Amino acid sequence: MPTVSIGDADIYYEEAGKGPALILVPGLSGLGSFWAQQVREFSRDFRVVIHDHRGTGQSTHSRIRYSVEQMAGDVLRLMDKLGIAAAHLVGHSTGGAIGQVIAQDHPERLQSLVLSATWAGRDPFFRRLFESRKEVLLNLGVEAYLRASVLFLAPPWWVSANDAAIAESHRQAMKAAAPVEVMASRIDAIVAFDRRARLGEIRTPTLVIVAADDTITPRFYSDELAERIPGAKLVVLEGGGHFAPQIMPEPYNAAVGAFLRAQR
Numbered sequence: 001m002p003t004v005s006i007g008d009a010d011i012y013y014e015e016a017g018k019g020p021a022l023i024l025v026p027g028l029s030g031l032g033s034f035w036a037q038q039v040r041e042f043s044r045d046f047r048v049v050i051h052d053h054r055g056t057g058q059s060t061h062s063r064i065r066y067s068v069e070q071m072a073g074d075v076l077r078l079m080d081k082l083g084i085a086a087a088h089l090v091g092h093s094t095g096g097a098i099g100q101v102i103a104q105d106h107p108e109r110l111q112s113l114v115l116s117a118t119w120a121g122r123d124p125f126f127r128r129l130f131e132s133r134k135e136v137l138l139n140l141g142v143e144a145y146l147r148a149s150v151l152f153l154a155p156p157w158w159v160s161a162n163d164a165a166i167a168e169s170h171r172q173a174m175k176a177a178a179p180v181e182v183m184a185s186r187i188d189a190i191v192a193f194d195r196r197a198r199l200g201e202i203r204t205p206t207l208v209i210v211a212a213d214d215t216i217t218p219r220f221y222s223d224e225l226a227e228r229i230p231g232a233k234l235v236v237l238e239g240g241g242h243f244a245p246q247i248m249p250e251p252y253n254a255a256v257g258a259f260l261r262a263q264r
Contacts, residue, residue, distance in 0.1 A: 006077035012058035017043030027093030030056025112263035121194030
């Protein structure tokens with residue numbers, strides 16, 4: 001299994017394809033496997049790199065105080081280790097927060113940016129949602145957290161149609177779960193994140209994309225990003241919930257792929 005040391009942690013990564021570098025950064029779950037249907041599509045034109053965030057999956061489950069800035073630093077160090085001076089970056093949810101940090105603090109490392117189902121900074125809804133999810137995690141455990149989370153992450157019709165597959169994915173997730181305190185610290189990190197004041201600094205060509213029925217990062221978060229990032233383009237997908245890249249991959253890949261190929 002490919003891992004690379006970034007100094008104080010080992011990061012699990014995979015890559016496929018040849019061409020300009022494209023980093024796909026997942027959300028709070030932190031698992032690079034989230035992007036399976038995008039890797040197949042985009043590796044025809046790009047050197048696609050995915051990874052498990054520190055604190056998740058097959059990367060080191062460091063017991064540190066997590067922050068989005070720390071997560072962005074891990075991505076940059078992974079790029080350094082892989083010899084990638086600059087890349088196109090697609091960041092989903094927490095990955096989009098990571099993308100904002102890199103675009104603001106290290107713009108020379110990005111050739112284009114896709115902000116997928118993400119947000120610029122917490123508001124009362126975001127705070128309440130993730131405080132509640134953290135309470136479930138701490139008081140009822142990882143299994144209850146996973147069962148509750150899917151009700152927000154995916155549309156009701158998809159949950160009803162995929163009950164057995166969801167149960168199996170939760171069993172697999174339980175096997176690889178990080179310690180609860182690590183998961184809780186990562187939730188604290190995204191609740192603390194707020195880069196609204198610096199959105200106007202982003203000059204990287206940017207696409208903002210969200211599903212109309214996303215209940216984790218509702219459309220108005222993406223409207224704010226698209227309005228405040230100079231020249232950003234907004235795409236609103238008809239459906240797919242917060243997990244649109246998995247649930248509705250064809251329209252998602254078409255929109256993101258067209259943008260990325262135009263930036264080559």
